[in-house]
Every structure is written in C-alpha cells, then in structure tokens.
Amino acid sequence: MTDTSIKYLLQLADNALILGHRLGEWCGHAPEMELDIALTNIALDLTGQARNLYQRAAELEGQGKTEDDLAYLRDVWDFRNVLLVEQPNGDFAHTIVRQFLFDTYNYCLHQELAHSADEWVAGFAAKSLKEIAYHQRFSSEWVVRLGDGTEVSHAKMQAAIDDLWTYSGELTLPNEVEKQMASQGIGADLAKIKPAIDAKRAEVLATASLQGPTGTWMQSGGKDGRHSEHLGFILSEMQFLQRAYPGQEW
C-alpha cells in the first residue's frame, strides 16, 4: 500500500467526519423531533464510517497513530474533504441540499467501491452502502417535500441550490490521488459514475420542481487541502480538548 492509498482513505474519511460534524450541530435544534433523530442518525453513520477509515489509514501508515491522531491532530491543509461538506448548516434547506448533493455522489461512489480491487475498501464500501442508501433516500425525499411543499419552502430550496451548486462539481472532478487510485482499480473512476449522479440529481430536482443552475463556476481545492474559511473554525472547535491537553486519555 502506498502513500496515495492513505491519502485516498483520508479523503473519504474527512468527508464523512466533517459532514457528520456539521449534522451533529443540529442535535437538539432541528425543525421537528423526528428530524432531530434522523439527522443524528446520519451523523452517527458518517462518524462511524470515518472512524473505520481512519483506523485503516493509520494501520497502513504503520507509524503507531490512532484514529484520533488523524481526526484531531491534523491542521486545515492536511484535511482532504471536499468544500461542500464544510459549508455551514444555514437553514434547513441548505442542510438538506448539501446532504442531497453529497449523498447522490456518495451512493454511486460506494456502489463502485464495493467492487474495488482492494479487499478492505470493497468490504467497507459494501457495508457502508446500506447506510448511504438510507441517507440518499432521506435527503431526496426532503428535497421533494420542500421543493413541492409551499411557496416559501420552494423559494428557500431554490436559494440553497443556487448557493451550494458551486460546490457540487468538485465531487466528480478527480484529483491526482483519485486518478491514480482509479487506474489501479482501487478507487472509483469518477468520470464513469458522473452520469448516474447527474441523472439521479436531475430526476429528484425535477420531481421537486427545482432547477439545477447551469453554467455555474465550480469551486474546488478541498481534496488537496485548499479549503474555505469554515474548516478552520470547525477544527478549532472539534480539536480543542486534544490540542489543549495533549496526549490524554478521555
């Protein structure tokens, strides 16, 4: 296993960790008690997945690091998550659109990874796919519900789509790590899964009578450690105890 494999696992792990972290911010504050529980469920799934991935990455690194070293002791430039997942929760429309854009990608990605040449990756993906299928169903249903619901909800959803669309391209724009992993049959070929992702998004948005904008400039850089201003604040909160009291058991 190479350095590239580790980076690839970290990309997957960081996406799951950061999005799970954002969803955790809703806990106790969601629009409805049932939604509070559902969002926390997704946060739990994603954080659990991140944990597995960090454990595997640490094992491959072979330097005696733990999952927590990887989550809590790297700085912004080391994080490899896409810009989308670090975007703030905003109103519930923004949270749902962010989730929907991520889930549609994540589902196709893990479908593909389930056939990875790497046995561990394939096993992990197959196991996670069940959870991710539920996430995609949840966010798609809410896109439809809110797109269709009232004039107010429709307007809020359209505004959220217009705000977040600029972060939707990075997901399927491969960086060097992804290209190499795809060529070795370990990672997913993003060009191959893009049509299915686009089709799923288009189908759900059409049902919701919402518009995916065209001609939007696509932001990127997260996968290579160039982030938005938000990630620094996420990490300063998340890593506070580990940084303030290094080397302790909690």
Next chain:
Amino acid sequence: MTSLNLEENFQSKIDTEIKIEPKDWMPDAYRKTLIRQISQHAHSEIVGMLPEGNWITRAPSLRRKLILLAKVQDEGGHGLYLYSAAETLGADRDELVQQLLTGKAKYSSIFNYPTLNWADIGAIGWLVDGAAIMNQVMLTRTSYGPYARAMVRICKEESFHQRQGYEIMMAMAGGSPEQKAMAQDALNRWWWPSLMMFGPRDSESAHSDQASKWKIKRKSNDELRQQFVDVTVPQAERIGLSVPDPDLKWNEARGHNDFGEIDWDEFWSVVKGNGPCNRQRLQARIKAYEDGAWVREAAMAHAEKKEQRKIEPEAAVKAA
C-alpha cells in the same frame, strides 16, 4: 355503573396491581395528573438534549463523540415515546409543546445548569441519568400501563447512559491533574442540583398523597433521594472524587448516609426561572420551533398535495 362504582372499581384495580389502560374509566384528576407528569417528563428529555448537545462538536475522541451523539439521540427518542404515552390519555403533542414554549409547563430544573467542561458530560450521565433511573425504575411499576411500559424501555437506555457517564468520570479522575480537576469541578457543580431532582421534601410536597394512593408514585421524594445518595457516594469514593458535602457521613444505626441540607432557596429560585440557563434553554427550544415552522408547514402541504394527486387521476378516469 354509577360514578361511585366506577371510582371504586378503578381504585380496586389499582389496589390489586391491575394496570389502568387508555380505554379504561379513570377519574379526571388521575388523567390530568398523569398528563402533567408524563408531559413534564417528555419536556425534560427534550430540553435535556441541550446541555449535552453543547459538547457534541467538542467531544475529545471519535469514540466519545459517537457515544454522546447516540445518547442525546436516545433522549430525543424518550421524549417522543413519552409524548405518545401522554397522547393515549387524550392529550395533543402540539398543545403540550406549546405549554413548554410558553413557560406554562415545567421541565426538570437540572437542565437549567450549564455544561462548562467535558467532565460535565460524564457527571450528567453518572448523576443526572443516575438520579433519573431511581425515579424511573419506580415508574416501571406505576399504575398507568402505557407509562409503565414506556419506562421499562427507557430505563434500559438510561442505565447504559449512567454507565457511560461514570466511565468518563473514571477516565478523567484517573487522568492528568487537569483532567482530575475537571472531574472534581463537575461533581462539585452537579452534586446538589442532582439531589434537587427528587423534588421538595416529603413534608413540603404538594402532590404526594394522592399520587401514592393511585400508585402513580410508589416511593417518596426523600426515600428516592436517600437511595440515590447511598448508591452514588461509594461510586465517587471508588474513583477518588470527593462529594461536596461536609455533613455527609455513614450512619451505622440507620444503615444509610446522612447528608447535608439542600439549599432550598436555590431550588425554588431555579424552579421560578432564575437558574443560570432557564432563559437560554427555553429560547433554544423556541428558536428551533420557530425556525422549523416553514419546514413543518411544507411537509404538511406536500402530504396534502400528494393525497390530492392520488384522488385527482381517479376522478379524471371516472369523468372520462
């Protein structure tokens, strides 16, 4: 049956430990008492998510973060479960929630205290869930069937929470000097409010007599409080933390711990709304409710439109 017979029949069921079920006749006051108690309990679960939720984004390890997320989620589930139990008595969840938001209904005062360091998450699990268990184990035998059954399920999860909280305290009490200081600080702040969770002294308690005749409440506030102190004090000793009560002493003759007097002025002051976080807790619930209004309205509108679309094609077919 005459109302006198109904009442006798009801009381004899209670006396012979037959559970009262939703469709059974019950005195109005019994129904009202239960709705009040169950909804207060539900509100406490929901408001209780806030002080712990406060540390989700700062949990110090992935494992602790997962445990805390799951715990706070459990409390939300308890809230839902209890609102459903209240609905079996003819209450309406939305109305109950309104009572919370307008300040008409109370919730457990313990959640009006702030969580200031990570050990507070341990202290809440250990002490607050621990105290809740004392009360809830008793309630698994309460006379109203749906409430008793809800408690059986909830108690299993609460004892899990209690163990996890204690585990955090144990890790910190056995950790670095700073961690130990955090643990002791948390215990100092949460000890007395935890004892207050059992309510006023028996001699001051307004509802106790009727509630025990109806077997809604089967142990008195003071009995439960004593039980909690007796169980918890050795747990503190085991991990080297000291309970902040100079009057705490084992009483061989009573077979119980003697303990100091609760600051009842503080107790009533927090009940009346003057705790450190009463305002913030209620405001957080109101904000979630108000910010979420458009979401709930949209979900309802969508459901209605969907129904409508199901009917319309049928009508169109018939018309053709």
